[in-house]
Amino acid sequence: MMRPAIEIQSLFFAYGEVTVLEQIDLRVPEGEFLGIVGPNAGGKSTLLKLILGLIEPRRGTIRVLGRPPRKARKLMGYVPQYPAFSRDFPVTVEQVVLMGRLGAGRLAGGYSHHDREIARRVMGEAEVLDLARRPIGQLSGGQLQRVLVARALACEPRILLLDEPTANIDMRMESELFDLLKKLNERMTILVVSHDIAFISGYVQRVACINHTLVCHQTGEIDAQAIGELYGGEVKMVHHHH
Amino acid sequence: MQSALAAGLLASIGCGVMGSYVVVKRIGYLAGGIAHSVLGGMGAALFLGFTPLHGALAAALLAALLIGWIKLRWQAHEDTLIGAVWAIGMSIGVLFIARTPGYTADLMNYLFGNILLVTPAQLWQTLALDLVVIGLVAAFYRQFLAVSFDEEFARLRGVPVTIFYLLFLCLVALSVVLLVQLVGLILVIALLTLPAAIAGHHVYTLGRMMVLASLLGMIFTTTGIVLSWQWDLPAGPVIILVAGGAYLLSALGSEWWRRRRAGAAT
DSSP states (O other), X not given: OOOEEEEEEEEEEEETTEEEEEEEEEEEETTOEEEEEOOTTSSHHHHHHHHHTSSOOXXXXXXXXXXXXXXXXXXXXXXXXXXXXXXXXXXXXXXXXXXXXXXXXXXXXXXXXXXHHHHHHHHHHTTOGGGTTSBGGGOOHHHHHHHHHHHHHHTOOSEEEEESTTTTSOHHHHHHHHHHHHHHTTTSEEEEEOSOHHHHTTTOSEEEEEXXXXXXXXXXXXXXXXXXXHXXXXXXXXXXXX | OHHHHHHHHHHHHHXXXXXXXHHHHTOHHHHHHHHHHHHHHHHHHHHHTSOHHHHHHHHHHHHHHHHHHHHHHOGGGHHHHHHHXXXXXXXHHHHHHHHSTTOGGGHHHHHHOOXXXXXXXXXXXXXXXXXXXXXXXXXXXXXXXXXXXXXXXXXHTTOOHHHHHHHHHHHHHHHHHHHHHHHOTTTHHHHHHHHHHHHHHHOOSHHHHHHXXXXXXXXXXXXXXXXXXXXXXXXXXXXXXXXXXXXXXXHHHHHHHHHHHHHHHO
């Protein structure tokens, strides 16, 4: 069996006294397109932050490509839900995308020619190349989202994690973004948090429902048994209501 | 007056660079805390017989590290704690100056600046501080940009965010010290932020903002010093009023320009 991209065992996490996640087991094979859904405050974003190593679990283990999350950070690309920056920050699209190359080259000085080439390539892929010199304050919500995807791609990740990438954009752009993700999935593992299970079902192979605990569903019922066997029988089929 | 003009030109460079960060990061209050606690170091230096500028430098760096540590450790109470550092630093300074024979009258000089205090030796020190600020910012421009733009993402890319944040605050402290002798510590924040804020109205990248802010700082300090000399007024407040007036014009002008463009588009 292929080495899993992400393997989580008996994970428990709490903010202070408030339990957010308990008894989470999840195995994501390389190349999977996994949707993560669940109610607000159910722990979806927390799970992504744990996988990225931004926070540490209280109990349980997380392995990303066989390593602890902090050691695997550079193999992951992350698209946050609410960008932590202000929209009027004086920075261009290209400069933002280049930030994905940080940590790859030398410590001091500017970006290398190689970094700039990669940035141009991923901007092309995310269809924001013509916006390269635009300040981010002049972008629409959908354009900014694509820029953030390009920034994550500039990391040349093996795993792409997206937190509600379509929360602030309209339906048409949502489809375009997921078409792009579908294409990217041919070469990398993708985890996408969403509130819209009906919509993502058309794209992802499996849905993880998180509400403090986690239950996985196959999106195509016909293939369920076959894929279930492929995953080593770890996937449970459970009917529940959203 | 010539050394004052030269000090103004030199200080404007470091401040244009760091002031741009202060404006885009919106940490004017934090920079204010560093600036005001500088009085503690100047007072202590006077009392103990050192050069006030050295005391200011030590106090500014100490305050920067203390405030940085507070921010990283107790984020929720940041403003209260910065306010405390601000006031405690000033109180220490006032007490030391009160106990230093013959220096009480000079308190105003530290608070509001006195260009006559600028000596040729201080010009060299100002130049050295400038070179430190510009050298470090140039070497780590990518990291500083990433940390001030999106700290979480920078951390994920393996940038040592805490170290760069503290280094960044120390550089803000250095630029504050650059200006203290010119406009005094109460007016420092205006000269640190106003040129950068004006630049922010007109350019859209941080690098250009730094260049424009430095040039504007040079224009404001020079104009302020010349006017104050002609009218026999204290230079610090005149410089600040020149900068403040320019900011007001720039804000109104860019607002008018935006509306005109919005009007033309519809």
